[in-house]
Amino acid sequence: MTLKFATDSSTAIDLHVVAKGATDSVPLTKQQRNWVNATTFTGALGTHCLIPDEDGQITAALVGWGTGSARARGRMLFAQYATQLPVGTYRIANTPEDFDADEQALGWLLSGYKFDRYVKPKSQGAALICPDGCDAARLEIIAHGATLAQRLIDTPASDMNPDDLEAAIRALADTHGADFAVTKGDALLDANFPMIHAVGRAAAVAPRLLDLRWGDEDAPKVTLVGKGVCFDTGGLNLKPGASMGLMKKDMGGSANTIGLAHMIMALNLPVRLRLLVPAVENSVSGNSFRPGDILHSRKGLTVEINNTDAEGRLVLADALALADEEKPDLLLCMATLTGAARVALGPDLPPYFTDDPALAAMIDCAAIQAHDPLWRMPFWEPYEPMIEPGIADLDNAPAGGMAGAITAALFLRRFVENAGSFAHFDIFGWTPVAKPARPKGGANQGIRALLNVIERRYQ
Structure with a gap:
């Protein structure tokens, strides 16, 4: 399969999308209808019927659209037929009234993604x-950005360390004519990014801050910060x-912001884009940062380390502080930050x-329109004391384990004061069980909805 639509319709096979019990609505010859009846195809979701001509070649296909209640349990359901139908080019001939062509066509494209870096690529499948x-x-650009995020997440750390993540963003900058800068290793200390340095200094590959800028300098500033x-x-x-x-997958936040950045630049949106990715590995060595350490941040706030496994918020804090200094109109942070978010909402519904x-309101509307679910959770003020340890300004891992997603979000908010609007997304970045348009593995989450928000906000 491919992430592009087919353009040669000369041999395209007519594809009929049929609601359950509505096979009579499909324009068929008597012979074809007898064939469909013989196969017992009813239009149930997940089923299809291939109609041959006199030579046994496929001349048309029917795919089930099921019932409203069945469709309510999923999204991009038409995409499942991209992997079920035989190799060929298909053209949608007719659809039910509630068939969202944009959603379903995008889902078909997304189904073309396969992580085949380490295996022999399989032959192309059904094209649309x-x-x-x-x-x-537009749909092809979105599909490319979404699957770019998936591919980066799926790549193991042996081939996706900070050097490789830097190379990925540098390639993106080259593609779109963006400016790109890197602050690396001990230079992080000189540039006042002490927490990025502290988290990454024990690794064999040096920590760094990756900084991409694109667009008209006078355009509204939109800054993306992704946990790397x-x-x-x-x-x-x-x-x-x-x-x-x-x-x-712990660099899933950066992967998703990279995918979103591609969409913004490829669609030439009227914004001044900045992408900031603190890229590190949290490793064990003689110079690892320790529980009980107190770190200084770029913003000047001190942080007591009560768990070195709560490192994502530390590197994000320095990057957010830098982003905030520029007073962006919109500041968006994405991170695979807490297990608590998954306990609360599961793998498919990221909180923000x-x-x-x-x-x-724009995010909620966009999540529905883009079929890219998100769920708002609160910056709950009464929990602020939970992130104040007494001997430092902040605690990176409050004791007790309660409200972990909220306390992490409150921690990050302490580093943002000047942005016009700020939102933090605690994504999972992984699809544990394959679903239509979402193979098992790295996941794009929230970025199609955020593209919708940015387009509406700055149109």
Whole structure:
């Protein structure tokens, strides 16, 4: 399969999307209808029927659209047929009234993603002619950005360390003519990024801050900050093996902001984009930062370390402080930050935090329109004392383990004062069980909704 729509319709096979029990609505010859009836195809979701011609070649196909209640349990459900149908080019011939062509066509494209870096690529699968009324170029850009995020997450840390993450953003900058700067190793101390340095200094590959800028300098400033912990052992508070197995995905926040940055630049949105990624590995060595240490931050706030496995908020804090100094109109932070968020909402529904009700309303609306679910959670003020340890300004891992997603968000908010609007997204970055348009593995989460927000906010 491919992440582009087919353009040659000369051999395209007609594809009929059929609600359950509505096969009579499909324009078929008597012979074809007899064939469909013989196969017992009813239009149930997840089923399809191939109709042959006199030579046994496929001349049309019917795919099930099911019932409203069945469709309510999923999204991009049409995409499942991209992997079920035989190789060929398909053209949607007719659809039910509630068929969102943009959503379903994008889902078809996203189904073309396969992480095949270490295996022999399989042959291309079913291709789709872009449905009438859809913007093919736009959908292809979104699909590329979304699967770019997935591919970066799926790549193991052996090939996705801070050097490799830097190379990925540098390639993105080259593609779009963006400016790119790197602050690396001990230069982080000279440039006043002490917490990024502290978290990453024990690793074999030096920590760094990656900084991409693009767009008209007079345009509204939109800054994306993504957590780039390329692997997280937990540091001296070492994770157990079962918890370490998926830690290649701990740079999922950066991967998603990279994917979103691609969409913004490829669509040439009228903004001044900045992408900041603190790229580190949280490793164990003789110079690892320790429980009980007190770190100084770029903002001047001190942080008591009560768990070295709560490192993501530390590197993000320095990057957010830098972003905030520029007073962006919109500051968005994405991170695979807390297990508490997954306990609360599961892997498919990322929580987000913002104090801006207008921005929240836009995000909620965009999440529905883009079929990219997000759920607002509160910056709950009464929990502020939980992140104040007494011997430092902040505690990176409050005792007790309660409200972990909220206290982490409150921690990050302490480093943002000047942005016009700020939102933090605590994503999982992983699809544990394959679903239509979402293979098992690295996940894009929230970025299609955020693209919608940025377009509406700055149109």
